Amino acid sequence: MFSTMPGNLTFEDFLDMMSVFSEAAPRDIKAWYAFRIYDLDDDMYIGREDLLEATRLLTKGELHAQEREEIVASVLDEADVDGDGRLSFMDFEHVVVRAPDFLSTFHIRV
Template identity: 65%
Template sequence: MGNKVVIFTEDQFENYQDCTFFTRKEILRVHKKFREMSPDLVPKSMTNNEPVTIKVPLDKTEKLPELRENPFRQRICQVFSRDGKGNLTFEDFLDLLSVFSEQAPRDIKVFYAFKIYDFDEDQHIGPQDLEQGLRLLTRNELTPEEVTQVCEKVIEESDVDGDGKLSFMEFEHVITRAPDFLSTFHIRI
């Protein structure tokens, strides 16, 4: 009855719907976007282990219109990639877009925002993490003194336990007071 290509098995679809905030139709759009990044690498059908074995390199993912202008694009890809280097499998890419979707709840977005800002991955956002984030946000337009001053002010105002760095709970407390957080932490597919 036709030449319809089966992109995913029924089990894969069910798992992806259970583990993301996407409908079946949105999952197909994510696959199309993933395939467009590297059509020579990504097959039309991913019914075996292709969703976890085929990786699109970071340099191709960074060029996506949804990420291209984001100063954190490289870090975002690193956080969501299984290899930690930013090379994304389909399932990594699906997770990334799911977390950044409008349907994802605030607590999931906060969790991943924390991971993105925790550059050294020590489970805290310290002065070096803040400096690195600030440099990306301002595209290195601040003087070293201004960067230090801003980072010290953030720690001073947000570090409740006085240890010189932000725990997840301290970060979450700051983010919940930021009314624009949800509107800036999403990508449309």
């Protein structure tokens, strides 16, 4: 997917990354990139800490810690199919398939 050197992005990597935001990109490719965006610690799971940090970033720090904890608990309760306390790609994809607006909103119009 990306070059092996952390912090380095080849032009080909950049083109691959940007192509996922095309309206014509397949759902499975979009789901994979969305999953990788939320896997902040790059461990191939979206864990509690990833979700806490994502809620902090997405809300610009305007939620209290308790509110963020409640959101994370709700997300894990809804999406953690195998009950291991974190979202694997399969868990994440299961949610994306049920979200009819995912394809129409995960894109960039130029």
